[in-house]
Amino acid sequence: MRIDIITVVPEMLDGFLNTSILARAQKKGLAEIHVHNLRDYTTDKHRRVDDYPYGGFAGMVMQCQPIDDCIAALKAERNYDEIIFTTPDGEQFDQPMANELSLKGNLIILCGHYKGIDYRIREHLITKEVSIGDFVLTGGELAAACMSDAIVRLLPGAIGDEQSALSDSFQDHLLAAPVYTRPADYKGWRVPDVLLSGHDAKIHEWEMAQSLERTKRLRPDLLER
Ligand code: ADE
Secondary structure, three states: OEEEEEOOOOOHHHHHHHOOOOHHHHHOOEEEEEEEEEHHHHOOOOOOOOEEOOOOOOOEEEEEHHHHHHHHHHHHOOOOOOOEEEEEEEEEEEEHHHHHOOOOOEEEEEEEEOOOHHHHHHOOOOOOOOOOOOOOOOHHHHHHHHHHHHHOOOOOOOOOOOOOOOOOOOOOOOOOOOOOOOOOOOOOOOOOOOOOOOHHHHHHHHHHHHHHHHHHHHOOHHHOO
8 A cells, every 4th residue: 555645844754654663564565655745846936835814814824736736746646545634623533444544555645734724625635534633733744644553554464463453452342451471470460360371262251351341441432332
């Protein structure tokens, strides 16, 4: 799969793309992530990509031209399944959306900044508007990073253990069971006996019970869904 991220602050994504699961997935040839600096597409001699809003409102608004030209240049090279805009008023990103997007071939993620983008871009070019939560970030870069991570780790082979992406919290609307590693006794804090029993059926039963109990206690809304 290929993800093209359009941003005015590409350096914000550098460290993340070069160190995380995304770096590994790219090395393995499972995913390609390309970051595009929106300023490279502006026709403004001062490399500006924003301007004052009509109507005298406060803040700056990202202009149509650089975004339109950047998206057009990408679309001239290949077809895209979705052109996503990160915005707090978008559809809530969650595990089902990550699953769905991980099955796509090519995605564009446009990171919002300033007060917003000229609404005509949203009307004419964007196919999906996504929020990562009910809070306002300075820009969409962290949202694009979260989404890319959640999507790419689902690609077969991206994480070591094929099973583990499927057993994540939320994957079946349940929170995951607790996990432990050696030593079995650390300062008197003991690992649950059942996990040391070697009895697969009992361990599985314990895992399901823990999963249900934690979901009921911490996220009852998931069970209602
Ligand atoms: N940009 C600013 N805040 C955001 C949020 N919560 N989700 C996605 N993009 C954003």
